Amino acid sequence: MTNPYVILYGVGGWAQRWEIAPDQVEKTQGQLDSVGQDVVGHLPVVDPQTDAPATLVVNWAAVAAAVIVASDSALPGGQQTGQYA
Secondary structure, three states: OOOOEEEEEEOOOOEEEEEOOHHHHHHHHHHHHHOOOOOEEEEEEEOOOOOOEEEEEEEHHHEEEEEEEOOHHHOHHHOOEEEEO
């Protein structure tokens, strides 16, 4: 099974993709409500080089859209989720 990913799309046209540990999906979903707001958030992600847990600090005002994508079995309820500003 492939872990889910959060994809962030920036106001200036940038995009970032980060792996999420399966047990951190709900915490990440809760952060997506901050897209476009003038707040800083912390996303639990997986370091791509070490596979160790890491924390991504996000300035949500710079994020235009965010989505979590995964195989159906990787997300609670099997649904993709996202938010845009």
